[in-house]
Amino acid sequence: MTRSVNIDRLAEILRAAAKAEIMPRFRNLSDADIREKTSATDLVTEADEAAERFIARECGALAPGALFVGEESVAANTGLLDQLDGVDLAIVVDPIDGTANFAAGLPLFAVMAAVVAKGETVGGIIYDPLGDDFMLAEKGAGAVRKTPSGETQPLSVAKPVALADAVGCVSATHFPADEKAALLPRLGAVKIVGNYRCAGHEYRLLASGGTHFSLYAKLMPWDHLAGCLLVAEAGGHVAKADGSSYTPRDRDGSLIAACDPGLWRDVRNGLLPV
DSSP states (O other), X not given: OBTTBOHHHHHHHHHHHIXXXXXXXXXXXXXXXXXXXXXXXXXXEHHHHHHHHHHHHHHHXXXXXXXXXXXXXXXXXXXXXXHHHHOSEEEEEEEEXXXXXXXXXXXXXXXXXXXXXXXXXXXXXXXXXXXXXXXXXXXXXXXXXXXXXSOEEEOOOOOOOOGGGOEEEEOOTTSOXXXXXXXXXXXXXXXXXXXXXXXXXXXXXXXXXXXXXXXXXXXXXXXXXXXXXXXHHTTOEEEETTSOOXXXXXXXXXXXXXXXXXXXXXXXXXXXXX
């Protein structure tokens, strides 16, 4: 039980929403079902909105009185983010992380939820609708992968390596123009750099040892709360680029998640402007 929210029940809500509202629409969207929000790469689909309505309704029964903060709800009411900063209990949801992939028919998207209690992330879930499995974490209790059969396997980040040997995910899109211009040439210092346009799967890879670090800007809570808790509970190190802790109140700046503090420092010093 995570501060009055049953994390396993919350995970099943995400799964039910995916089966009812997301997967039937995958590769079945019409042009009218896909809309731009702020740009051609920032999309919302009928599946995002339907899945969020489903999850919100079920969360209302699961945790009466908890604030529900969904990505699409905030698009309609930005004041929800201000409420998140001071509320005792909240559930933060991204109904489809990787919407652009989903809309393009690419099978790389996730459903994410985090539980926030008094300003602290205490639970996190990233569900893969294609693999039908979860990665879950509770504050202080470690992180696990839960298989479709219900078995759990502990998660652990990769062993530390030098930056030149590291495999990482870098999302340069939202960095300020001058920082982006400085960042891109420095990526040659890394062995392999990827960007899956889906933070959920990037965090899953990091928490399970498939990559060594991830680097982001634009710190919206539905994109990062669950994944950062997963990585931390799997033994990794997560902090903003200035060294401060990442919290649900953070919206700006850049964020580094890494398999250990040493690689975190190497990413900070080797890739980001001083």
